[in-house]
Amino acid sequence: MAAVTYLVSLAALLAAALFVVRPLVGPRERSKPGGDSGLELIALERRDRALAALSELEFDHRTGKIADADYQELLPALRREAADALRAISGVSA
Amino acid sequence: MAFIGRGALIFTLVLLVWAALAGGYGALRGRHALAESARNALLASFASASVASVVLVVAFIRHDFSLAYVAAHSSRQLPLAYRLSAFWSGEAGSPLLWLLVLTGMSSAAVLANRRLIAESLPWTVPVLAAIACFFAFIPVFVASPFATEPAPANGAGMNVSLQNPYMLAHPPLLYLGYVGLTIPFAFAMAALASRRTDERWLLATRRWTLASWTMLGVAILLGAKWAYETIGWGGYYAWDPVENAALMPWLASTAFLHSVMVQEKKAMLRVWNVGLVSLAFCLSLFGTFLTRSGVINSIHSFSQSSIGAWFLGFIAVVTAAAAGLIASRLPILRARSRLESLASREAAFLYNNLLLVAFALTMLWGVLFPLVSQAVRGQTWTVGPPYYDFFLRIFGLPLLLLMALGPLLAWRRTSARSLLRIVRWPALAAATAGGLLLAKGAGSSPAGLVAYTFSVFVLAGIGLEFARGTRARRALGSESWLGAFFTLVSRNRRRYGGYVSHAAVVLLAIGVVGSSVYSASASARLQPGQTLSLAGYTLRYDSTTFKRGANHDELRAHFDVFRNGKPDGTVAAGKNNYHVEAFFSNAVAIRTDWLRAQDLFVIGQGFNRDGSVDVKVIVNPLVDLIWIAGAIFLLGSAIAMWPDARERRRLARHRLELGLARA
Numbered sequence: 001m002a003a004v005t006y007l008v009s010l011a012a013l014l015a016a017a018l019f020v021v022r023p024l025v026g027p028r029e030r031s032k033p034g035g036d037s038g039l040e041l042i043a044l045e046r047r048d049r050a051l052a053a054l055s056e057l058e059f060d061h062r063t064g065k066i067a068d069a070d071y072q073e074l075l076p077a078l079r080r081e082a083a084d085a086l087r088a089i090s091g092v093s094a
Numbered sequence: 095m096a097f098i099g100r101g102a103l104i105f106t107l108v109l110l111v112w113a114a115l116a117g118g119y120g121a122l123r124g125r126h127a128l129a130e131s132a133r134n135a136l137l138a139s140f141a142s143a144s145v146a147s148v149v150l151v152v153a154f155i156r157h158d159f160s161l162a163y164v165a166a167h168s169s170r171q172l173p174l175a176y177r178l179s180a181f182w183s184g185e186a187g188s189p190l191l192w193l194l195v196l197t198g199m200s201s202a203a204v205l206a207n208r209r210l211i212a213e214s215l216p217w218t219v220p221v222l223a224a225i226a227c228f229f230a231f232i233p234v235f236v237a238s239p240f241a242t243e244p245a246p247a248n249g250a251g252m253n254v255s256l257q258n259p260y261m262l263a264h265p266p267l268l269y270l271g272y273v274g275l276t277i278p279f280a281f282a283m284a285a286l287a288s289r290r291t292d293e294r295w296l297l298a299t300r301r302w303t304l305a306s307w308t309m310l311g312v313a314i315l316l317g318a319k320w321a322y323e324t325i326g327w328g329g330y331y332a333w334d335p336v337e338n339a340a341l342m343p344w345l346a347s348t349a350f351l352h353s354v355m356v357q358e359k360k361a362m363l364r365v366w367n368v369g370l371v372s373l374a375f376c377l378s379l380f381g382t383f384l385t386r387s388g389v390i391n392s393i394h395s396f397s398q399s400s401i402g403a404w405f406l407g408f409i410a411v412v413t414a415a416a417a418g419l420i421a422s423r424l425p426i427l428r429a430r431s432r433l434e435s436l437a438s439r440e441a442a443f444l445y446n447n448l449l450l451v452a453f454a455l456t457m458l459w460g461v462l463f464p465l466v467s468q469a470v471r472g473q474t475w476t477v478g479p480p481y482y483d484f485f486l487r488i489f490g491l492p493l494l495l496l497m498a499l500g501p502l503l504a505w506r507r508t509s510a511r512s513l514l515r516i517v518r519w520p521a522l523a524a525a526t527a528g529g530l531l532l533a534k535g536a537g538s539s540p541a542g543l544v545a546y547t548f549s550v551f552v553l554a555g556i557g558l559e560f561a562r563g564t565r566a567r568r569a570l571g572s573e574s575w576l577g578a579f580f581t582l583v584s585r586n587r588r589r590y591g592g593y594v595s596h597a598a599v600v601l602l603a604i605g606v607v608g609s610s611v612y613s614a615s616a617s618a619r620l621q622p623g624q625t626l627s628l629a630g631y632t633l634r635y636d637s638t639t640f641k642r643g644a645n646h647d648e649l650r651a652h653f654d655v656f657r658n659g660k661p662d663g664t665v666a667a668g669k670n671n672y673h674v675e676a677f678f679s680n681a682v683a684i685r686t687d688w689l690r691a692q693d694l695f696v697i698g699q700g701f702n703r704d705g706s707v708d709v710k711v712i713v714n715p716l717v718d719l720i721w722i723a724g725a726i727f728l729l730g731s732a733i734a735m736w737p738d739a740r741e742r743r744r745l746a747r748h749r750l751e752l753g754l755a756r757a
Contacts, residue, residue, distance in 0.1 A: 023130035
């Protein structure tokens with residue numbers, strides 16, 4: 001019984017070692033450089049944030065948290081921000 | 095079996111050291127193969143730690159007293175459930191539990207986020223592995239659960255305080271909460287190391303943070319329930335250092351859960367958020383240190399141990415490393431927008447953050463003060479409940495008020511006129527409730543009266559938020575009220591789940607205030623047939639019984655209960671005598687009136703030779719709201735954590751757009 005336990009343990013240990021070593025065996029490669037996907041992501045997140053802010057403003061206005069005057073004042077600024085964010089995406093992707 | 099357990103632990107440590115070193119080098123040099131090997135090592139370490147844990151559990155089940163740890167923390171008389179929980183009842187077992195949970199959670203988090211944060215993942219793995227290394231190092235080199243000795247005929251038994259059903263769940267949940275905070279911390283550090291400080295790491299860890307926060311909260315409540323039913327003094331929280339040690343990271347992560355929304359919505363508070371997540375993690379380490387080191391006297395500190403100095407060193411290293419990394423990345427953590435108004439949702443979050451962190455740090459100072467006074471003056475001065483009660487009022491009451499105002503404010507700005515219009519109904523409800531309570535005599539505690547008034551303000555505000563939101567949704571289409579309500583909640587689960595959690599916190603506050611400020615107690619020595627009356631209850635002492643249990647004897651005093659003169663059942667309170675552990679514990683009787691959320695709490699303090707009993711009776715009004723709050727808190731967290739299909743679609747769209755952009 002003890003011998004079987006030790007054999008099973010040894011097999012599990014070898015399997016784990018193989019699992020760890022496997023990526024190192026074979027052609028070595030350097031990871032793909034991140035490129036500017038970070039910038040693209042930031043631009044996409046900026047766009048999402050601007051669109052979410054517009055929809056949030058709309059909802060707050062409908063639920064009465066934002067007065068009409070404040071709504072009219074904030075709306076153009078948020079629209080501009082959304083448009084800038086969309087333009088920025090085109091700039092980054094170009 | 096000990097050999098396999100020890101071998102599995104050593105192998106776990108080897109895997110983790112490899113994952114930390116190879117992973118770090120691979121991330122630094124951009125070696126994909128090394129990073130992948132490190133990731134595999136992290137995954138394998140979970141399997142290896144599981145083997146070690148299974149070996150220990152089997153040893154407890156089979157009474158293998160050749161393991162010194164098993165002999166020291168269990169006995170042949172110990173019921174099976176407690177033999178399982180004995181796993182984490184001592185200093186050598188708890189780091190193994192940490193290790194098991196940490197490697198498991200790390201593996202799950204890495205696998206779940208391999209696409210979302212592909213760029214910073216090579217850094218995440220070594221950070222997680224480096225932390226796990228410490229928890230593998232302790233059981234391998236400092237306090238091994240697999241150390242052997244000549245097997246005694248029976249074990250020494252388990253700490254009697256731990257032989258309670260709540261203790262089966264409380265420590266694992268507490269550790270899940272503590273360990274869970276490692277995930278957002280590691281992802282934040284990896285984002286900083288890889289200079290990917292966009293909002294992805296927040297997205298990747300949002301649910302992990304919420305889950306850890308929930309488990310920590312539930313663990314604190316279960317610990318309070320355990321103290322209430324087991325310690326037998328009629329209370330549930332005594333500002334004990336170890337209790338505070340769990341509350342501090344919970345407060346810091348509460349602040350983080352709020353401030354993270356400001357970063358997501360407005361790209362602000364980026365430095366603050368990485369600082370907060372580091373603080374929460376360091377406090378979780380500190381909590382484990384306090385529980386396990388034995389440096390501070392506490393009813394919850396179950397061991398004196400040798401691991402304290404190691405823990406302290408590790409906390410210092412983590413704190414210094416996190417602070418250094420944050421400082422080195424300050425230029426790329428600049429906020430991308432500004433606070434537009436002091437009357438806005440984000441400003442309310444900021445105020446709430448300042449109060450929560452101030453409260454956590456005040457508590458930290460209270461916990462550290464005995465150590466500091468010992469080091470500086472050579473005398474141990476402890477900080478008692480008055481200190482904490484004072485700061486609870488100072489920080490807690492404004493927090494309640496903010497909890498009412500915050501949800502009513504709009505993002506960016508709310509004009510004074512809008513604010514007055516929005517708060518008028520909740521304020522009117524609060525003022526009415528305050529007036530009624532004053533008329534009913536609740537003014538005996540001004541802080542209690544204010545807390546109740548603010549609580550009504552919060553609840554009315556939450557109700558109004560749901561009502562206004564449902565009405566606005568209904569106006570958009572032809573949905574029924576119920577349909578609009580469900581659509582409202584399902585389209586913004588985090589917000590409305592958060593409101594439900596707010597309601598839970600308010601119930602908790604009402605319960606805490608009611609049971610601590612308005613409770614009543616009385617003590618007496620009663621002969622059979624004599625009575626004791628308190629707050630509408632009358633107890634008549636009937637008889638005493640003795641019963642032999644599996645691993646303890648039970649001595650009970652039986653009382654007939656009368657409520658306003660009418661019979662209301664019986665209660666039995668007394669003592670348990672644990673044979674192996676040679677220890678007496680209280681066995682209190684609790685009679686709950688769920689309609690009033692009120693408890694009749696009976697303590698059998700002494701059994702005298704003349705047949706009389708010394709009894710203490712406490713009536714705790716509203717105390718059961720605390721436990722009800724726990725269930726509502728879980729509901730709120732579940733709503734907030736529920737997967738959001740729209741979020742998944744948004745991320746899928748990002749991947750598509752990024753692919754198109756590169757094509």
